Amino acid sequence: MKLAATDFDGTFCPIQQPVPQSNIEAVKTWQAAGHKFGICTGRGLSLIDFELKKYPDLHPDYLVCNNGAVIVNEQKEILTSLTFPREMLQGLLDMPLIHATKNPMRILTETDMYLLDIPTVTEFGLNIPMEKVTFAQAREMPKVVQVSMRCATVEEAQAMTAKIREKYPDIIGNINRNYVDLNLKEANKRDGLRRLLAVTKWQPEDVFFIGDDQNDLPAVEYFRGYTVETAQPFMKEAARAVYPSVGDMLLRNI
Template sequence: MKLVATDFDGTFCSYGGGVPEANLAAVKKWQEAGHKFGINTGRGISLIDMEIEKYEGLVPDFLICNNGAVVTDAERSILASLRFPQALTKGLLQLLREKRGDAPMLVVTERESLAIGGNLSDAALGLPDMPSTTLEKAIWRDDIVQVSLNCGTQENALATEAMVRASFPQLRGNINRGYLDLNLVEADKKNGVARLLQVTGWQVAPDDLFVIGDDRNDLPAIEAFHGYTVATAPDFMKTAAKKVYESVAQMMLENL
């Protein structure tokens, strides 16, 4: 059995566009051959399902969501989850309010994304208006797996991550373009793949494991599993990748 774990935004689906038909056709061939296909994303379950539901016949065998913090099977049963301790949630959200004022943020639970201070609008990602909550309510929740911010640029995202980690070293920042996702330090796309294999018991040889992504939050998995990237990725991703493909479809069909 072979396994593909692909990033979604910018890799499987182009920014500002849909999933190419070639990618959908390649997934069908891959699964018909008895192999596993899934999505390894910074999105939460609700936000990635919003996209998957647009494509009839696209049925991933698994999801790795929230940069590895949540792993599900094909039916969306949660197989693994890394929740913030409630005291950490409270301290983090209070710090972000102090340092960023009323700038919008998302608090993401295992199954839903909730906006504080307005929505993180992004036409390229097609992010919808999400249900809202207040900071006063969110700080008492014990089911948060991610807090997401739009920092505008990767430089600002890196600076914000450094500020947060100075107070909360148990957190890490997973960065895609100008977005900063704050997760527990054990949550990244590399650990998400490893956690998937552990909880499912799937036996996949190293040469039969294919990971692909296009930006900084994909780097841990690309480096750990000798993974791949796409032609639209920045140069640092192409340097880290084993090979650059024009599309996910090309990678899958070449290795079928």
């Protein structure tokens, strides 16, 4: 048995386009050969599930969500999760640069997501309704696994992450383009896949990870993974090989 793991946005699903049917057909061929396939994403469970419902022929064997913070099986049952300690979450939300931001922000629990009710003229960029919550409500939420923000630029996302890590070294900023996902530092796609293997006891003969951006880099380096032709140059330099699509990667390694 082999295990394939793909980033969703920009890798399995091209930006602002639907998932190519050729990728879905390749997944079916891969699974029919007895291999496991899953999606490894910065999206929370509710958001990736919202997308997957558009593709009834696609049945991942697992999902690694929230950059590795939440892992579920095929039935969407939570296998393991990394939640913020209450005091750390409250301290993060009380930081002046967070409390005063005009960037749109989301709060994600193990299963749900909420939009922080703050004055902003920028949309988060997701075509899905979200309930709004206040800072006070967010501070008291149980099982929070991620705080996400859409910054104006990649550089702003990097600067925001650096300032937060100065105060909270146990928080990591998983950056994907101009979005930053704040998770516990153990929540990354590399370690999420390692926890998946530990909890399922799967022992694949090889792991095939493919991603296209900065938050995929640790997994690409650790698993000697792959990337797609639309990826940034630094990803192509790190990858074992560059493929036109995820479907091509699956079919060539079946």
